[in-house]
Amino acid sequence: MSASVEKGINALKGQIDSTVATFFSSCVHCGMCADACLFYTETGCPTRTPIYKAEPLRRIWKSEFTLMGRIGKLLGLTKPVDEACFSRWEKMVYDSCTLCGRCSMVCPAGIDIALLIHKTREGLAAAGHAPQGLIDATRRSVETGGPMGVKLPALLAQIRHVEKDTGLKIPLDVVNADYMLLLSSMEIINFPEFIEAIAKIFNKAKLSWTISTESYEATNSGIQIGVSDIAAELVQRIVDAAEKLQVKTVISPECGHAYMAIRWDGPNLTGKPFNFKVRHILEVLDELRLKGQLKINKKDSRRLTYHDPCQISRRGGVIDQPRHLINLFAENFVEMPDAGKMNWCCGAGGGVSANERADDLRLKVFQRKKDQLDKVKPDAIISACSNCRIHLEDGLEEYNMDIPLMSLTETLAEYLED
Amino acid sequence: MTEIEFLGWVRGTGFQLATVIFIAGVIIRLVEIVMLGRKANLAEPGGSEMRSGLRTIISRMIPDKSTFQRSSFTIVSGYIFHIGLFICIFLFAPHILVFKDITGLSWPSLPTPVVDAVTVVTIISLGSIMLHRYQNCVLKFLTNTEDILVWIVTLLPLVTGYIAFHRIGSSAPGLIALHILSVEILLVVFPFTKLMHTFTIFLSRWYNGAISGFRGVES
């Protein structure tokens, strides 16, 4: 057995716990998870059945952690996890799954299939079978702090622009601030309007907040690729900055995976509970709304709909807040079919957007989103994840759909009372 | 071995053997799973694991509307054969007598013609499930030897029970012995196949609900 295969197998073994064993023991091969997954519904390809994507992990569980499997292994009856297996599953696990978790909501046996697929990625990454795009993004994250290689001078330049445009000061490295804002590289480079929006809203609400110049990147490629050591290191950088500035709450920006990484996975990766809270920007904004600090006086009469980013809604629990916020200005809000916790993924989460090899596939499965949109025919779409946003824009263009796309935070800032 | 001796064996030694394998097997499987343990979640909870876990055990019985539309055959046939199996196993008067013999517990039965009709429906639904397995591309792709084996050992007690009850083709002792034997095969196969979902599904749904509920989502 080659060293990399052995590493992969060991990584898979390290992923097995009682949840994994229970889940695999409960699968009845009913196939319902396939009908829940856009990578199957839009391609009709049965190898994209969610539970099948976790097959390498299942094989290891079966042959190493069950009595019958061990006997079977002695008799040479079990299916191997080898180089061929790893290379066959690479595309299934990285290109054909966004870890959206819709399958996990549908499986009648209650199997959290997305969790199993994520754990399978740990094995593939260790065996050297992660896609190049993700490997590069992860390397850049470790070396430069962010997956796109955005360094501090770039952030500072954007901040200066924002300060000039708004006349507001962006507080940097403020000790004892209540909130520390994180950003995704995508926002820094492509959507500096987001920083502008936050500055406006927080300034109006007189919030005590700051951005750390030592750790501002919210996304975590380590999680997407499935290398928990790196994921932990990236989380630790945020923890260090938050502790240094002694902030009460760290804010995850409009990025689904970033929220999942820092809010739900973070302390489990570093092995220690945080001594600060983590909130998604929409949660913070909704708290401001409840306190009456979000005064909106302009109304939007267009037909608006909301795309739930998977990691924020279904996997993250921030489902009602965006709707409360949208209702502040929307006069004509419509929900897409399956909206909320059963929403369909845009097709580019979970590291798929960082993996160029999957470009055609992600645009193909966008048909699911197109179908959903066709049912309600909105005048504009609101969302709250910069990754969804980039891909939705791509998809809309690909399918010649002329629907503007708005960030919820930015829209709120626009409609704020002067 | 005569028919009567055969019946005696399946009722005695055979039954004891099968029961021991079944119980020991199920315990081994459950211990195997639980012993692996699970790390405590260190994030700040957004909801109760326990409440949400218990909720999902029940709520996962009811699919949402769009899932129902997409997988209606699987869901309807799944419901029919599970309820059918439950009625045939637990609500048939002679079976209740057997349970009373073993456990001392007894409960009301359904009228025999009703159970008889349910048996036919269950057999038909299991048959259609196998047809569906080979017509649906996902199911065809997923199906392995274990799925076929489990299907056979689940179907056999129904078929042999039906035949024995209607005395088709042979005399009563031999048919009943065959029926009991088929149940014993089911018991022996049970712990080592996906039939284990009968038990693990509760834990699995609980985990699913707990994982989601911790983040404040009802799953």
Ligand code: SF4
């Ligand atoms: S829906 Fe659940 S039980 Fe059915 S095949 Fe998928 S993972 Fe297995």
Ligand code: SF4
């Ligand atoms: S997590 Fe989403 S993309 Fe991945 S298999 Fe499940 S439904 Fe498909």
